[in-house]
Amino acid sequence: MQRYYPIMLSLEHSRCVVVGGGALGERRTGGLLEAGAEVLLVCPEIVSARLREWKEAGAIRHLPKPFSPDDLTGAALVVAATGADELNGWICDEAKRRGIPANSASDGSRGSFIVPAVVRRGGLLLTVSTSGAGPAWSARIAGELKARYGPEYAELTKRLGDVRLRVLAEVDEASERRRLMHAAVTDQAVETWLSMTELPDTEALVAMLRCWADEA
Known part of the structure; x- marks a missing residue:
């Protein structure tokens, strides 16, 4: 099992690239928007209805094209959420070569960081991680925290x-x-x-x- 160093990143007004227009891309984009990031979505087609809503509202930018390494220029963080393991791994490799933190939504070990389960209550941010060993276990514990710490x-x-x-x-x-x-x-x-x-x-x-x- 990989070992991780827990950290809270300030991404306010930082350019973050999400590659993939489906459910995985939607989840990662939502978390980045909550953190105040400026999200650039790269994918030929947006499948997620919510991602389309965010684009139409001007909350995110969209490049309607396949990913290329040039899309990483100026990025503070990259999320590979294409649904294809090898493509996600390649995107993460390209990001890491440029010193950019990268996450693979399909295989956390290919990136330089993983995304924990999150419960957000205003300024109170509760996160749970099993270091990639059991995302469902993280989600269960996060659900218990959500019930314990209400709005x-x-x-x-x-x-x-x-x-x-x-x-x-x-x-x-x-x-x-x-x-x-x-x-x-x-x-x-x-x-x-x-x-x-x-x-x-x-x-x-x-x-x-x-x-x-x-x-x-």
């Missing part, structure tokens, strides 16, 4: 980001900031954040965190 965790994550910014601005000592932020993610704190319509003012917020931290 409300998107707002909770945003709120915790606001709490952190206020603590950073209000508290000078690094060890005290860490103590308060640990208090901000206890079960009691999470329940409180979810029940609030908005955060209290900064002074009251910090006092609340200190009270929770002292009780821990």
